[in-house]
Amino acid sequence: MRLHVGCAMWTHTPWQGRFLPHPLPPGERLAAYATWCNAVEGNTTFYATPARASVESWARQTPPGFRFVVKLPKPITHERRLTGADEELRTFLETMEPLGPRIHALWVQLPGSFGPDGLGTLAAFLRRLPGSYRCAVEVRHPAFFADERAARLLERVLAGVGAEWVPFDTVTLFRSPPTTDAERDAWTKKPRVPRRSAALTDRPIVRYLGRDDVDRTVEGWQHWVGTVAGWLREGRSPTVFVHTPDNAEALPLARRFHDAVRALLPQLEPLPEPLPAEPLTLF
Incomplete structure (x- = not known):
């Protein structure tokens, strides 16, 4: 039983030095991301x-x-x-x-x-x-x-x-007026459509767009936690991509979503251990 999670990109300036090592040459950036998602x-x-x-x-x-x-x-x-x-x-x-x-x-x-x-x-x-x-x-x-x-x-x-x-779920984004510049920009560009959560195949894919506020993003994805857990119980192999307007916290949020589903299904295969953002030292 395996759930795949990820983001819209594998390199993002706000992640550098916080979640991913910095600097990294281009030929190593995806490898570092792949220890997170x-x-x-x-x-x-x-x-x-x-x-x-x-x-x-x-x-x-x-x-x-x-x-x-x-x-x-x-x-x-x-x-x-x-x-x-x-x-x-x-x-x-x-x-x-x-x-x-x-x-x-x-x-x-x-x-x-x-x-x-x-x-x-x-x-x-x-x-x-x-x-x-x-x-x-x-x-x-x-x-x-x-x-x-x-x-x-x-x-x-x-x-x-x-x-x-x-499905590109933007319901959480449009639930209340934007509060950041990135959210205001997303309001002008992202589709405003109803949430759809029916899987047609054994490999459903979800794109979820939250808010720049972490708590509101987590609150908004509760529907998907239950839906994805249900798909896994049915033998499906889902993939979920977590977005926020500025994507500053998207990398740890993707892992947090995986953790939320795994709390319902402890037998779910865990994600790899993330590569430390800072080099290891002896002291």
Whole structure:
């Protein structure tokens, strides 16, 4: 029984010297993060396909059971809207090959304007993907949350290829007015949609966005603690990513979420011991 948890990135300035050793060369930063969490969102691939050498380094720095959920590049999902992007997709998949089974899923994050009328395009795109990859789709169009028929049609498309629907839970963020600059910025950029917590596959993925206040973040994730524990009891293998608007405390919060689930399921495999942020001394 294993729960994977992680953050939106593996290096973040507020973590340096507090949670992770500093300075660290680029070729060691992911390895340090991987002693805290056993999964990470591959957000950087949305903006540019990395060099293959970088991906080879990611593989070297992580154990075989580490999970990457890698986001398809923006030209594929947002600019070409899943059509006519075969060359970009081929290049991306070839670049990601060194990660091998560490790729938990290809993350297809669709723009907010991609609505139910695009489901045929989505279905055709997902069917063209190599069967060796699992897929996870994140939608933001309001119709998928307000219209039951649209939601069922999306679920049918995803079920046809064994893909997961990734919820981005922003309920806690929008529950009360923002109190920090990062929260105010998040209010203008993050989707305001109802919480969805139904798993379609044996590997559900959750993205949870809390607040910059730790206590409010923990209060807001109680729903997910119970839901994830239930999935584990059913034999599913969930992955949960913890975000806050400034992400300053996201790294220890991800471990805290794991601890909360493990309190309900003591048989859950523990996370590794974190690498000390400060070098060990004799005195």
